[in-house]
Amino acid sequence: LLPSDPVINFHLIARPMAEMVGGNNFIGSWRIADIAALVIIFVEVSMGLFLMESLRITRLFPVIGALPDKWRVIMVWITLGLLTSLACVEAGLAYMREILLQDELATTALLRGEGGVSYGNQFIWITTAAQMGMGFILPFALTFVAIPLESFIHALRTVLGVVLSGCLRGLAAVLRLAGDGCRYLGRLLVDLYDVMIFLPLWLEQQVKAHVARPAQPSPTPKGTPKVKESLS
Amino acid sequence: MNRWRPIALATLALALAGCSGEAAPTTRGVYLLIDTSGTYTQELDKAQALINAILAKLDAGDSFAVARVDTGSFSEKDIVAKVTFDDRPSMTNQQKRNFREEVDTFVKKVKPSAFTDITGGILQAAEYLNEKNPGRKTILIFSDLKEDLKKGYVRDIPLTVDGFEVVAINVTKLRSDNVDPREYMTRLQDWQRRVESGGGTWRVVNDLDRLERVLG
Numbered sequence: 001l002l003p004s005d006p007v008i009n010f011h012l013i014a015r016p017m018a019e020m021v022g023g024n025n026f027i028g029s030w031r032i033a034d035i036a037a038l039v040i041i042f043v044e045v046s047m048g049l050f051l052m053e054s055l056r057i058t059r060l061f062p063v064i065g066a067l068p069d070k071w072r073v074i075m076v077w078i079t080l081g082l083l084t085s086l087a088c089v090e091a092g093l094a095y096m097r098e099i100l101l102q103d104e105l106a107t108t109a110l111l112r113g114e115g116g117v118s119y120g121n122q123f124i125w126i127t128t129a130a131q132m133g134m135g136f137i138l139p140f141a142l143t144f145v146a147i148p149l150e151s152f153i154h155a156l157r158t159v160l161g162v163v164l165s166g167c168l169r170g171l172a173a174v175l176r177l178a179g180d181g182c183r184y185l186g187r188l189l190v191d192l193y194d195v196m197i198f199l200p201l202w203l204e205q206q207v208k209a210h211v212a213r214p215a216q217p218s219p220t221p222k223g224t225p226k227v228k229e230s231l232s
Numbered sequence: 233m234n235r236w237r238p239i240a241l242a243t244l245a246l247a248l249a250g251c252s253g254e255a256a257p258t259t260r261g262v263y264l265l266i267d268t269s270g271t272y273t274q275e276l277d278k279a280q281a282l283i284n285a286i287l288a289k290l291d292a293g294d295s296f297a298v299a300r301v302d303t304g305s306f307s308e309k310d311i312v313a314k315v316t317f318d319d320r321p322s323m324t325n326q327q328k329r330n331f332r333e334e335v336d337t338f339v340k341k342v343k344p345s346a347f348t349d350i351t352g353g354i355l356q357a358a359e360y361l362n363e364k365n366p367g368r369k370t371i372l373i374f375s376d377l378k379e380d381l382k383k384g385y386v387r388d389i390p391l392t393v394d395g396f397e398v399v400a401i402n403v404t405k406l407r408s409d410n411v412d413p414r415e416y417m418t419r420l421q422d423w424q425r426r427v428e429s430g431g432g433t434w435r436v437v438n439d440l441d442r443l444e445r446v447l448g
Contacts (some may be wrong), residue, residue, distance in 0.1 A: 015321070022319030024259070024293035100321055107325040111284040111332065 005145070006041050009090070011132065013037045016096035041142070048143025051079040058150040072214045087139040094135030098128045221230050258367020259293040261445065263288055263357035266312075267375030269348040276339050277324045278402055278440055279374050283335050286372075287328045289447055292317050295364040298335055299353060299373060302345035303382050306352030312338045316364065348380040351387035358393055368448060370397045371432075376404045377419050394431030399446060402435050 017040075018033040053064040054075040090220070102124070136223040264286070266279050283298060289295055297314035299305070313334035317324045352373060361369040371393070377400055381387055400423065409416035424434040437446055 018292075019320050019322060023293070023321055023324075024291070024319050103322055103325050105326050108288055110329060111288045113284070128233075 005138060005141055006045070008134070009044075009142065010034075010037050012097060012135050012138070013040060013090055013093040015100060016093040019096060019100065030168070040086065044083065044139040044142050045145055047079050047083045047086065048139075049146045051076060051083060051143055052146035054079060058146045060146070060150050060153065083139055083143065087136045090135035090139055091132045092135075094131040095128060098124075098131055123226070130213050239280030241351070244448065256355075260290065260370070260447075261295040261361045261364045262290065262297075262370045262372065263361055264296075264298045264372040264374060265301050265305070265350070265353040265357060266298060267348060267373075268281055268342055268437075269301065269345050269380065271344075272376055272404070273325065273342060273344045275374070275402060275404065276342065276367060278329070280335060280339055282372075282401065282440065282446065284332060286333060286447065289327075290317060292319050292321060292324050295361070295366055296331070296337075297357075297360055299343075299356065300338075300342070301348055301350055301353045301373075303347040303349060304385060305349040305353055306356050310353070311360070314360070327344045332383070347382045348375070348378060349382075349387065350375060350377065350379045352385075353392070354393070354398070355389075358391070358396065361396070368397070370399065371397060372446065373398065373400045374402055375400070376406060377423055382401070391426055391430035393427055396427075396432040397435070399428045399431050399435045399437055401446060402440060403436055403438060435444060 014034050014037040017037045018031075021032050023031070023033055027035060049058070050064070051061070052058045053061050054067075054072050056065055056072075059065050064072070064075070086149050264279075264283065266276065269274075286296065293316075295314075295316040299311045302310060313331050315327050315331050317327055350373065354373070357371045361371070379387070387419070387431055403416075403420065405413075405416055409419075420436060427434045
């Protein structure tokens with residue numbers, strides 16, 4: 001449930017934020033109204049975190065826990081005050097959201113030629129009150145994010161170690177596989193080369209053998225003995 | 233201090249990554265020319281529906297103007313209503329309601345004009361939209377596209393609509409078109425040639441049942 005809390009919170013205040021900071025201003029591809037809504041939520045989370053630390057429910061920041069009790073209580077009241085102020089702001093924004101929504105619906109109806117149709121009814125205050133209530137309560141609910149956050153941070157070291165170890169094992173397996181692949185590929189290439197080079201080498205050997213064979217003596221010419229005889 | 237440095241660096245990197253993302257959505261500028269000549273004034277109720285559909289589709293930061301096409305349309309006086317929507321949603325809604333009222337008043341009081349200067353209207357539209365400089369420029373022409381100029385008015389000039397999307401809407405067939413449909417086709421082709429030679433894109437939308445498609 002905790003991750004959905006900031007999401008609902010965001011949707012409650014993002015639309016009316018456009019009324020305050022403009023709905024058509026962007027930083028990169030991010031609407032400034034959305035960024036402003038996120039900033040409010042992050043401030044609420046950090047206030048909740050400090051409140052939990054001051055109450056010694058969580059111990060993420062030992063410095064806060066080690067403060068003298070007097071200072072710690074002061075810190076509790078300050079963070080609680082800021083959190084209440086932000087909750088009031090959110091409740092106001094939630095109320096404004098409902099007004100804007102009704103205004104937009106009325107304008108759309110008018111443009112469609114449904115001027116007589118009223119989207120509001122006598123029970124509309126219920127949704128308005130519900131939204132305002134949610135806008136007020138959700139910031140306080142966000143403070144409890146600190147508890148799972150603490151567990152998360154404590155577990156993070158182990159989890160990161162396990163994940164890193166798993167990644168390294170995976171990498172080692174991949175590299176081993178690649179190494180074996182390269183080795184066998186090399187052998188295969190040598191064998192293929194042997195297959196191809198066999199015929200040229202055999203031919204070369206045959207040619208060399210043929211060239212190196214000693215020549216046979218030629219038969220004696222017929223007239224030679226006669227010459228020899230006449231000379232003698 | 234060193235403990236927090238990686239977190240600060242990660243936050244800074246995240247912020248820079250956010251800034252270097254794709255460009256923000258651009259604004260849109262729409263200029264609607266309404267033919268008020270002769271019998272075409274009977275089509276004005278359709279133009280009202282079209283304007284309402286456009287108003288519903290436009291958003292904060294967009295610009296919209298409605299102008300009439302009459303004897304000499306190259307004039308600011310022919311702009312019936314114009315608006316650039318505020319950044320705040322509540323103001324945008326209010327502006328839309330006011331715009332609708334202005335158009336309603338115009339439709340009730342409009343008198344048919346003797347001549348039809350569409351070219352002048354397009355030139356005025358291009359000037360208006362270039363001044364507003366939105367990300368996307370659209371000129372809508374609600375007319376039968378039959379230009380009828382008063383003697384002495386010079387309009388055989390090239391249109392400069394580079395980067396504009398020109399959409400002809402509800403191009404009704406005239407009686408003479410029914411006799412010889414080639415007239416209608418030639419008329420459309422001539423306007424397409426003029427717009428495209430000026431660097432713009434041309435589209436014809438005659439089906440007003442799907443008005444939301446007019447703006448693409």
